[in-house]
Amino acid sequence: MNCNAITVAIANTYHLDLRAMYVCLCKAITDSEIREAAETGVADVEHLTEKLGVGGGCGTCLEMAEAIIDACRANRLSYAA
Numbered sequence: 001m002n003c004n005a006i007t008v009a010i011a012n013t014y015h016l017d018l019r020a021m022y023v024c025l026c027k028a029i030t031d032s033e034i035r036e037a038a039e040t041g042v043a044d045v046e047h048l049t050e051k052l053g054v055g056g057g058c059g060t061c062l063e064m065a066e067a068i069i070d071a072c073r074a075n076r077l078s079y080a081a
């Protein structure tokens with residue numbers, strides 16, 4: 001399962017529309033931007049906040065941002081094994 005498929009699964013869990021999936025409304029950051037960051041080395045939400053500002057406002061996005069990062073990391077590890 002690649003990151004896109006994982007994002008679809010997460011969106012389905014949270015009943016989200018993937019046409020415009022903003023994860024962080026305060027900073028206007030989308031799931032694609034988070035996945036891209038995860039695929040280029042961001043391994044946790046603290047680093048994501050440093051890099052993109054996700055969670056730097058109200059913080060309500062952190063759980064979903066972490067789920068996306070974790071899913072991408074798990075996906076990378078499964079391919080590496």
Ligand code: FES
Binds near residue numbers: 023024026027056061
């Ligand atoms: S929605 Fe991300 S900080 Fe508010």
